[in-house]
Structure formats: C-alpha cells, structure tokens
Amino acid sequence: MRLPPTEQLILSLLANDGASYGLQLVESSKGRLKRGGIYVTLGKMEEKGLVSSSLQADGRRIYELKGLGHRALAAMEIMGDVSGVKP
Amino acid sequence: MTGPLYGVVRWFLSVLPVDEAGRRVFDETLADWKREAKRASGLFARFVVAARAVFSVLRCLAGVSLREVTLIRQSGVLARVFLWTVGYLVVANLIVQLSPNHWTPSLAFRLYGQVPLVAYFLPVAVLLATALGGRRRTTPSLGLGLSTLLVAVALLGWGVPVTNRAFLEANPGTASTAGSGQIDIVPNPPGAGLAMAMGSRQTKPYLPTPMFGNDLTVPQLVTKIWRGPEAGGWSAIRWMSFFLAYLAACALIPVLATLLQRSKLLVRFAVLGTTVLVVGAQGGLAAPFGEFSIVWWLGAYWVPVAWMALCVAATARRFETPKVVV
Numbered sequence: 237m238r239l240p241p242t243e244q245l246i247l248s249l250l251a252n253d254g255a256s257y258g259l260q261l262v263e264s265s266k267g268r269l270k271r272g273g274i275y276v277t278l279g280k281m282e283e284k285g286l287v288s289s290s291l292q293a294d295g296r297r298i299y300e301l302k303g304l305g306h307r308a309l310a311a312m313e314i315m316g317d318v319s320g321v322k323p
Numbered sequence: 324m325t326g327p328l329y330g331v332v333r334w335f336l337s338v339l340p341v342d343e344a345g346r347r348v349f350d351e352t353l354a355d356w357k358r359e360a361k362r363a364s365g366l367f368a369r370f371v372v373a374a375r376a377v378f379s380v381l382r383c384l385a386g387v388s389l390r391e392v393t394l395i396r397q398s399g400v401l402a403r404v405f406l407w408t409v410g411y412l413v414v415a416n417l418i419v420q421l422s423p424n425h426w427t428p429s430l431a432f433r434l435y436g437q438v439p440l441v442a443y444f445l446p447v448a449v450l451l452a453t454a455l456g457g458r459r460r461t462t463p464s465l466g467l468g469l470s471t472l473l474v475a476v477a478l479l480g481w482g483v484p485v486t487n488r489a490f491l492e493a494n495p496g497t498a499s500t501a502g503s504g505q506i507d508i509v510p511n512p513p514g515a516g517l518a519m520a521m522g523s524r525q526t527k528p529y530l531p532t533p534m535f536g537n538d539l540t541v542p543q544l545v546t547k548i549w550r551g552p553e554a555g556g557w558s559a560i561r562w563m564s565f566f567l568a569y570l571a572a573c574a575l576i577p578v579l580a581t582l583l584q585r586s587k588l589l590v591r592f593a594v595l596g597t598t599v600l601v602v603g604a605q606g607g608l609a610a611p612f613g614e615f616s617i618v619w620w621l622g623a624y625w626v627p628v629a630w631m632a633l634c635v636a637a638t639a640r641r642f643e644t645p646k647v648v649v
Binding site: 258259270271272273275276277279280283294295296297 | 344347348350351352353354355357358359375378379380381382383384385386387389390
C-alpha cells in the first residue's frame with residue numbers, strides 16, 4: 237500500500253515533533269499542509285490505524301503515531317519514499 | 324473573542340447533516356478558530372484570524388464533501404435516484420404518447436427530449452430518493468450535494484443545449500421556392516442549430532420561454548451577454564440567473580432531504596410535497612409579473628432556493644450523528 241504524500245508528510249512530522257495538534261502540524265509543514273483540510277486527512281489516517289488522537293479540554297485533539305504508523309514510516313524510509321516529504 | 328461571525332458559522336455547521344467523522348472535522352476547525360481568536364489582540368489581528376478561519380471552514384467543507392462522495396455508493400441512494408428518474412421518464416413519455424394532440428412525436432423528439440426531462444427531474448429525484456428511504460443508513464448529504472451539483476452543471480450547461488440544437492437540426496426547417504416555384508422544405512445543414520440560437524432569434528426577457536429549451540452552452544451564453552442587449556443579451560442573463568439558482572437548489576436539496584428523514588411524518592410529507600411543487604415549477608416562476616419587474620424575472624428562480632434555506636433553518640437543530648454501538 238502506498239500512502240499519499242500528505243499522509244507521508246504527517247507521519248514524518250509526528251515522528252520528528254512527537255504528539256502534535258493539527259494546527260501545529262500545519263505550522264511545521266511550512267505551507268505544505270492546509271488548515272481545515274488537515275483534519276480530513278488525520279481522520280482518514282486514524283481510520284487506517286496510522287495515528288491515534290485524544291480529545292483535550294479545549295475541544296482540540298492531539299495526534300500521535302501508532303505502531304502501524306511507525307512501521308509504515310520505517311518501510312517508507314527503506315523504500316526511499318519519504319525523501320520528498322522530509323519536514 | 325470570537326464575535327458574531329463565529330456564532331453564525333458554528334450554527335451553520337451544526338445543522339449540516341454529516342457523519343461522526345465529518346462532525347469531528349468541523350469541531351476541530353472551530354476549536355482552532357476559537358483558540359486563535361482568544362490569542363488575537365487588536366482589530367486587524369482579529370480580522371486576519373476571522374478571514375483565515377473562514378477559508379479553513381470552506382476548505383474543510385470541501386474536504387468533507389469529497390470524502391463523502393466515496394460513501395455515496397454504499398448508501399444505496401444512487402439506485403433510488405435511478406429508479407425515480409426511470410419512473411418519471413416512463414410516465415412523461417406515456418403522457419406525450421397518449422395525449423390527444425394532433426401531431427405524432429418524431430423519433431428525434433423522443434430521443435433528444437429525454438435529456439431535458441432528466442435535467443428537469445434531477446433535483447426532484449434526489450429529493451425523493453433521499454427523503455423517502457435509507458433511514459437506517461447515514462446519507463452522505465454533502466457528498467451527494469456536490470455530486471448532484473456537478474451532474475447538473477454537465478447536464479444543464481452542456482447536455483441540454485447540445486441535444487436541443489441537435490433536435491433543431493434534425494427537423495427540416497428552411498422553406499425554399501427555388502427551382503420549380505413550389506415550396507420545398509430543405510433540411511437544416513449541420514451547425515444550423517447554433518447559428519439559429521446565436522443569431523437574431525430574440526425573445527423578450529420576461530416572456531415565459533421554457534428554461535429547459537435553452538440552446539446555448541455556458542461559454543456561448545457568456546458570448547451572447549458580451550454582445551449586448553441587441554443580440555439577445557438580456558435573455559442570456561435571465562437564463563444564467565435560472566442556471567445558478569438551479570445549481571444552488573441541486574446542492575441544497577440533499578441537505579434538506581436528509582434533515583427531513585428525521586422529521587415527524589406530517590412535517591416530512593408537507594415539506595416534501597411543497598418542495599417538489601416549488602422546485603418543479605422553478606422554470607415558470609418568472610412568468611407572472613416578470614413583465615413589470617426586472618427584479619422579479621431575475622430573482623424568481625431563486626424562490627426554491629430561498630424556500631429550501633428557510634426549511635433547513637426551520638428544522639435546524641444540531642444534527643444528531645448516529646452513534647455506533649459496539
């Protein structure tokens with residue numbers, strides 16, 4: 237299974253920065269991820285089991301990599317897939 | 324401080340019937356807006372935050388709609404839209420066939436006439452298919468709205484004008500007395516339909532010409548508007564008003580229909596019946612009073628859109644997303 241570039245980028249950012257909010261991911265992507273749209277992508281990734289989230293008191297969710305996400309990232313690094321999406 | 328814009332957008336998003344994943348996207352986007360608004364100091368900073376947040380909301384609406392497009396097949400609504408449309412076509416063709424008129428519909432009329440019929444019935448088919456069925460499964464109303472809108476653009480913007488012109492050309496129309504002196508009917512050459520539609524065939528803008536009888540595609544209508552009133556520009560503007568209102572109605576109908584699914588039986592059928600009538604009469608709404616008021620003949624087509632928006636607002640309560648019990 238080949239992941240879309242946006243999902244690859246999110247995996248890389250979460251691996252580098254640790255658990256993050258959606259807006260933090262947008263900011264650290266330097267314009268490659270867009271506000272609003274990122275939550276649709278994060279929802280899809282959660283359905284796939286790549287990331288998990290927990291609801292905070294202010295209504296925002298914090299996202300972190302799950303085991304499958306770590307493995308997908310490692311596989312992509314081996315395949316050289318993440319070269320273009322390094323944060 | 325978030326301000327009244329935030330309240331309006333939050334209310335608008337809360338009444339949209341979306342599934343749990345879509346609701347989460349909306350909630351998170353709004354939470355970001357609230358947090359950034361709290362941190363913004365000064366009028367300009369608040370304006371920047373609000374502008375950015377509105378773009379975020381539009382982007383998340385587009386994202387949720389696109390995601391829902393992939394769920395339409397599972398919802399079963401496509402099969403019901405198809406059945407309603409086929410049923411309507413059968414009945415409409417039977418009425419034409421059996422009506423006591425003095426002409427026999429030609430094969431060209433029967434063939435080319437199906438496209439405007441489908442375009443006319445599309446919003447009603449989506450409304451009936453969504454509101455009268457599939458209550459056990461969540462209807463992806465935003466995705467359905469987006470899909471209906473795209474089909475409507477293709478049908479009304481290109482499909483109907485092209486088939487209408489093909490119908491014009493399929494009918495021999497030019498009388499000639501050349502040669503023997505007797506009147507001969509000369510078949511129209513290819514392209515004559517476009518020449519007729521773009522040419523001097525003018526109607527007064529307020530006359531009740533059938534809206535699904537338009538012969539020009541969107542770019543050709545824009546050309547006609549550009550040429551000015553002498554070349555029938557007002558008629559083209561009038562048709563564009565109808566076209567945009569029809570598209571807005573197509574996008575709004577699945578939202579209203581999904582809300583009606585969860586309304587009380589009496590309310591559902593009363594609103595459904597009235598909406599079918601209002602949407603069905605959309606093409607003819609500009610006829611009465613249009614001669615006296617430019618506002619009416621441009622704005623009349625928006626009556627169904629206004630009606631549906633009112634119904635959505637009236638049934639507005641935060642949409643209860645079906646919970647999955649494990």
